[in-house]
Amino acid sequence: MRKGLLCIMIAIIFAITACSSGKSNETTGASSTTPSETSETPAANEPAADDKQLPRVAFVYIGVPGDGGWTYQHDQGRLMLEKELGIKATVVENVPEGADAERVFTELAQKNDIIFGTSFGYMDAMYNVAQKFPKVKFLHATGYKTAPNMSTYMGREYQSAYLVGLAAGKMTKNNQIGYVAAFPIPEVIYTINAFTLGAQSVNPDITVDVVWSNTWFDPTVERQAAVSLLDKGVDILAAYQDSPASLQAAAERDKFGIGNDSDMNKYAPDHYITNNVFNWGPYYVNAVKSIMDGTWKSESYWGTMKEGIVDIAPLGKNVPEDVKKLVEAKRQEILDGKFNVFNGPIFDQDGKQRLAEGEPLKDEDILSMTWFVKGIVGTVPK
CATH class of the missing domain: 3.40.50.2300 (Response regulator)
Structure with a gap:
C-alpha cells in the first residue's frame, strides 16, 4: 500500500498537520522487474463533448488485477473512470518500488497529463518525477509527500x-x-x-x-x-x-x-x-473531473466510510x-x-x-x- 517504514513516522505527523499499509520498499509481490504495459496508449487527440481534449491518464500498479485484492480494487476504479469520462487509460503492471518505478513514472510523464501511483513505495520516485514535470498531475495512494502538482489519497480503513x-x-x-x-x-x-x-x-x-x-x-x-x-x-x-x-x-x-x-x-x-x-472509483472520477475543470488543488485526502471510499x-x-x-x-x-x-x-x-x-x-x-x-x-x- 503501499506503505512506509517506521523511520518515516515523524514525517507523517508533519504531513498530516500541514494539510493530511502503501507498499513497503521491501515488497516481495512484484512478479517482474520489467513492467508490462497492459492498455493501449490513450487517444490523446479525441475531443470531449465540450471540444476540449480528454486528459491522458495512466495508472501504475504494484501487482496485477488478478491478485483479487489491492490491485484488483484499483483496477475496478480505473474501469469506472473510463466508463464515466470516456477516457482510455494506460496501465502499467508489476512495477517494483524503487528505481524501476522512477523510470516508469518518467516515461509516463512524457506522454500523460495525470498519473496515479497505487503503492506507498512509489512515493519518493513519484515525488522526484513530479519536480521535473510540473505540468503533469501526480496522485499517490497512501503516501504523505505532496507538491503543487502531487496529491495523496487513502481511505480510513x-x-x-x-x-x-x-x-x-x-x-x-x-x-x-x-x-x-x-x-x-x-x-x-x-x-x-x-x-x-x-x-x-x-x-x-x-x-x-x-x-x-x-x-x-x-x-x-x-x-x-x-x-x-x-x-x-x-x-x-x-x-x-x-x-x-x-x-x-x-x-x-x-x-x-x-x-x-x-x-x-x-x-x-x-x-x-x-x-x-476499498472503492476507489468515485475518487478517481472526481479527481480527474477537478483537473479537467481547473478546480484541482494538491491535498492529502483521507476519505471516510460515509464518503464511500471504504466499507x-x-x-x-x-x-x-x-x-x-x-x-x-x-x-x-x-x-x-x-x-x-x-x-x-x-x-x-x-x-x-x-x-x-x-x-x-x-x-x-x-x-x-x-x-x-x-x-x-x-x-x-x-
Missing part, C-alpha cells in the same frame, strides 16, 4: 476494520483470534488495533495473536504464517495481505477466515466472515443473522458520525493508558501509530 473485528468477536468460540500482518507500519498497526477494539467490544477477554509475514503478496509465505497461528489454536483468522492464502488456510482447518481489500467470499464461501473493501464486504452466508444486524447497526453509527473508533479509554498492551475517557485520537497520532492495544499478543518490530 480503521472504520471498516472495527466492524470486521466486531463480527469476529461475536463468532469466536474460544476467544483466540489470529492476524497475519503485512509490514509493521502505522497503516497496518492501526487497522489491527481497530479490529481488536471491535472484537473486544463484545467480549473484553478476546486476544488477537499477530504474526508478521513482511509481504504484500506472497501466498506461500502468508499461508505458512496462517498455519502457524492455526496450530496455536486460533479459531478465526484475519490477514492484511492482497492474497486469500490465510483465508483459504483457515477454511482447510474448518475455521472462519477474513480477507482483505476486496470481497474475498469466493475463495472460501463456507468459512468467510467479511473484510474491509465492508457483504457478510458470509454462514454468519448468523444477529451478528449481521449488530454489525449493520454499528456501521450506521459510523456513517451518522455517532461513533469514533479511536475514542478513549484505550490502553496499550503494556497497560499504559493512551487515551482518557471520551478523548478522541488525533489524525496525526493515528497516522504515526507504532503501538498495539491491550489484548494483542505479539510485538511491533523496531
Whole structure:
C-alpha cells in the first residue's frame, strides 16, 4: 500500500498537520522487474463533448488485477473512470518500488497529463518525477509527500476494520483470534488495533495473536504464517495481505477466515466472515473531473466510510443473522458520525493508558501509530 517504514513516522505527523499499509520498499509481490504495459496508449487527440481534449491518464500498479485484492480494487476504479469520462487509460503492471518505478513514472510523464501511483513505495520516485514535470498531475495512494502538482489519497480503513473485528468477536468460540500482518507500519498497526477494539467490544477477554509475514503478496509465505497461528489454536483468522492464502488456510482447518481489500467470499464461501473493501472509483472520477475543470488543488485526502471510499464486504452466508444486524447497526453509527473508533479509554498492551475517557485520537497520532492495544499478543518490530 503501499506503505512506509517506521523511520518515516515523524514525517507523517508533519504531513498530516500541514494539510493530511502503501507498499513497503521491501515488497516481495512484484512478479517482474520489467513492467508490462497492459492498455493501449490513450487517444490523446479525441475531443470531449465540450471540444476540449480528454486528459491522458495512466495508472501504475504494484501487482496485477488478478491478485483479487489491492490491485484488483484499483483496477475496478480505473474501469469506472473510463466508463464515466470516456477516457482510455494506460496501465502499467508489476512495477517494483524503487528505481524501476522512477523510470516508469518518467516515461509516463512524457506522454500523460495525470498519473496515479497505487503503492506507498512509489512515493519518493513519484515525488522526484513530479519536480521535473510540473505540468503533469501526480496522485499517490497512501503516501504523505505532496507538491503543487502531487496529491495523496487513502481511505480510513480503521472504520471498516472495527466492524470486521466486531463480527469476529461475536463468532469466536474460544476467544483466540489470529492476524497475519503485512509490514509493521502505522497503516497496518492501526487497522489491527481497530479490529481488536471491535472484537473486544463484545467480549473484553478476546486476544488477537499477530504474526508478521513482511509481504504484500506472497501466498506461500502468508499461508505458512496462517498455519502457524492455526496450530496455536486460533479459531478465526484475519490477514492484511492482497492474497486469500490465510483465508483459504483457515477454511482447510474448518475455521472462519477474513480477507482483505476486496470481497474475498469466493475463495472460501463456507468459512468467510467479511473484510474491509476499498472503492476507489468515485475518487478517481472526481479527481480527474477537478483537473479537467481547473478546480484541482494538491491535498492529502483521507476519505471516510460515509464518503464511500471504504466499507465492508457483504457478510458470509454462514454468519448468523444477529451478528449481521449488530454489525449493520454499528456501521450506521459510523456513517451518522455517532461513533469514533479511536475514542478513549484505550490502553496499550503494556497497560499504559493512551487515551482518557471520551478523548478522541488525533489524525496525526493515528497516522504515526507504532503501538498495539491491550489484548494483542505479539510485538511491533523496531
